[in-house]
Amino acid sequence: MASRAEPTETGERRDWRDVVRDAADLALLGILLVLASAPLVTAAAAVGTASAAVHDWTRTGSWPSARTTLGRFGRSVLPGVPVSLLTIVVAGLLAADLAALATGRVPGGTPTLLVTALVTAGLAGWAGLVVVEVGGNGGGRWRAAARSAARACLDAPTRWATLTGVTALAALLAVLVTPVAVPILAGYTVAALHAVARRRPVPARPELP
Numbered sequence: 001m002a003s004r005a006e007p008t009e010t011g012e013r014r015d016w017r018d019v020v021r022d023a024a025d026l027a028l029l030g031i032l033l034v035l036a037s038a039p040l041v042t043a044a045a046a047v048g049t050a051s052a053a054v055h056d057w058t059r060t061g062s063w064p065s066a067r068t069t070l071g072r073f074g075r076s077v078l079p080g081v082p083v084s085l086l087t088i089v090v091a092g093l094l095a096a097d098l099a100a101l102a103t104g105r106v107p108g109g110t111p112t113l114l115v116t117a118l119v120t121a122g123l124a125g126w127a128g129l130v131v132v133e134v135g136g137n138g139g140g141r142w143r144a145a146a147r148s149a150a151r152a153c154l155d156a157p158t159r160w161a162t163l164t165g166v167t168a169l170a171a172l173l174a175v176l177v178t179p180v181a182v183p184i185l186a187g188y189t190v191a192a193l194h195a196v197a198r199r200r201p202v203p204a205r206p207e208l209p
Contacts, residue, residue: 025063029053030187036073040088044080044142049073050187051135054194076140083142087127094120124171125164126153131190132197159196166192 029050036046049072056064064072098120100106101113126149133145133152153160170189174182 025057026187026191027184028187029190030185031183033186033190034183041081041084042077044083044087045073045076045140047131047190048076048080048134048139048142050190051131051194052139053135054190055132055135058191058194058198072139075138079140079142090123094123121164121168122160124167125160125162126150128163128167128193129153129160129197132193135190135194159199162196163193166196 033046033050036049037043049069052072053064053069056062094116097106097116098113101108101116129149129152130142130145133148134140134142137145166189170185170192173185177185
C-alpha cells in the first residue's frame with residue numbers, strides 16, 4: 001500500500017491520483033480483512049489489525065509494513081477468539097429477535113420492534129467506536145477498548161449517534177450492493193469510523209463584553 005502524506009505536511013495539493021490511490025488502498029484493506037475473517041474465530045483479530053493499520057495511516061500518512069501487520073494479527077488471534085464468538089452470538093440473537101418481531105411471530109408489535117431496532121443501532125455505534133479504540137492500542141486490547149468506547153459514548157452522545165449512522169449506512173449498503181463489493185465496503189467503513197471518531201467538537205466562541 002502506498003504512502004499518503006497530508007498536503008498540510010508536504011506543502012503540496014493532493015490531486016485525483018491521490019484520491020484513487022487512497023480508494024484502492026482501502027479496497028485492498030477491506031478484501032484482506034474479509035479474507036482474514038473467513039474462519040470466523042479470527043474476525044476480531046482481522047478487524048483489530050485493519051483498524052490499527054487505518055489508525056497509522058490517518059496519523060502518519062503511511063501504512064504499516066507487512067511485517068508489523070502480520071505481527072499484530074498473530075498476537076491478536078487468541079485474545080480475539082472470545083470477542084469473535086460473543087459478537088457472532090449477540091448479532092445472531094438480535095437479528096433473530098428483529099426478524100421475529102417484524103414478522104409477528106412474537107408479541108410486542110411495532111413499539112417493541114422500534115425499541116429493539118434502536119438498541120441494536122446503539123450497540124452497533126458503540127461497537128464501531130470499539131473498533132476505532134482497539135486500532136489505537138495496537139489491535140488486540142478489546143476489553144480496554146470496550147471500556148474506553150463506553151465512556152466516550154456517554155461523554156459525547158452526538159458522536160455516538162454519528163457512529164451509529166455510519167454503521168447503519170454500512171449495513172444498508174452491504175445489503176444493496178453486489179456481494180463482490182462487500183469486502184471493499186468493509187475497508188471504507190473502517191476508514192469512515194476513524195474519520196468520524198477523530199472529529200473534535202468546535203469550542204463555542206466566547207461572547208464579547
